[in-house]
Amino acid sequence: MKLFIFLIFSISSALCLVPVKEGWKLVKSPLDSPHFHDVMEKIYSNIPAAKPNVRSGRIAGGELASLGQFPHLVLLYNVDKFGDTYICGSSIISHNWLLTAGHCLHEISYTTVYAGIINRILGPAVWSREVTAASGNFIFHEEYKGVQNDIALIRLVTSIPSHPHVGNIALPRRSDASVVLDGKMATVAGFGRINDVQMQPSEHLRFMSQPIYPNSKCETVFGKVNVRDTNLCLSGANGKSTCQGDSGGPLVTEIAPGRNVLVGIVSFGAESGCTLGHPLVFTRVASYLDWIEKITGIYIYD
Template identity: 30%
Template sequence: MKFKFTRNNNGPSVKSRIESVLRQMLNNSGNLAMNPSTELTRKIIGGTKAREGDWPWQVSLQWSGVHHCGGVLISKKWILTAAHCFTSHSDTRQWTVTFGISTTFPKERRGVRTILIHNNYRPETHENDIALLQLDKEVTFTRNIHTVCLPEATQNIPPGSTAYVTGWGSQKYTGSTVSDLQQARVNIISNNVCNAPSSYNGAILPGMLCAGLSQGGADACQGDSGGPLVQEDERQLWFLVGIVSWGYQCGLPDKPGVYTLVTAYHDWIKQNTEI
């Protein structure tokens, strides 16, 4: 069963309308079987539960066995993530990388050999919020574990275009992380709009990218940091355009998620990984 709505609908109103339709069908037919996997989950913020293999480049970065940040598989031995994930967690021996949609029952685990944080990372302004992890052992690519495409430095990311953010972050501000991977559809927002006085008032710098919904309701949240923002091109190839970086609370109107703009770091990634 599928429900189609315009992209201007927010999560709660969509849920309410779907529940109304289902109640009407139940009243008319007297019986309605529902698959538990289609339940209306609202995790990330305004998101739904991902299926195995949907986002095979997504990884969980775990500190002492507990999910801390997301990351993105870009080769058999390199993970791209956010620098702020390591502000007070720099010991490689305490980090584990897990693969698959569940943090409780992962498909694979790897240790971390090296953490490379951008030399010009500035926590106070969130500039250059990007880092690389080198795995202690290469992963073998499968249908459920493989890389995302990296964009060229010149790749166009038009405002208004659709993107998807994924992660195990909380479903509300100051909430708890979840064990099953979540996904949310958002729209790219221009830096000019994002820098408006009613939004981030000039805090969005050239190496950043905004994505969300103007009315709010779909966003990354705590625990999604370092995870991917991706877009699909006309060839049905998925490209990494952003890394979850920062934002004001989660899912608020005019306060979209702010991402590290991956195209701006094309050369830095290539120099450090030789990909």
């Protein structure tokens, strides 16, 4: 079974009536972005479905998210060294740090981050700012290689402005690493394709919930070399799945009553299709707590 790393074309925005911090701006509409028309042209042109460098997608079989439902989700509009443009998801883990998949930032020249996004066409507008790779603000795990250790951090020099629809998601505690997650329902959100046929990404943020599987179920599909203890496996049954373009997005579960935690980062799935029932593979956040604390200085509770 071939692997397919989830990435996506697109861009977006939202309005927040609070003071603008240095480096941040309010984008009232995606049309305000100088990149918007270039991205839309690439999305809606005749894109060959099998072209290997096409990076697009969304949550397949998902429900529409409500405004403020996922305040931790940040959209990344990436431009790589070849000039190709696409988007990924990421999570706010503090005012100055975003957590995403390593492959989302691989060979990226710069990204524009959009916080508070719900609809990439209509808004309401979002906070946005550019972050460049040249400034050393993209930090990969030292042993990142493809789908292995597929995790990275984005440092924001100026913290994200406050807003009711923007906020961080809790990281696991060290003691959470021993919690058996198999069978727990987990939720993932993102933008992208409605199914494996339609190439256009979703206009609205969507989400879906599925049970966490034992890693053995993903091993039978992708092999033990690709699914490790540092991964997390999720059901892709009933046409509900992450899809091309959801890379880097958050997988959240209620690890204890009333305590929602970021347990996974969208990493990869089956190349044969998003809605065929194959399981989904995430980077297991609890496996990287020491690394996150070392890089960011965010205190990880025991």
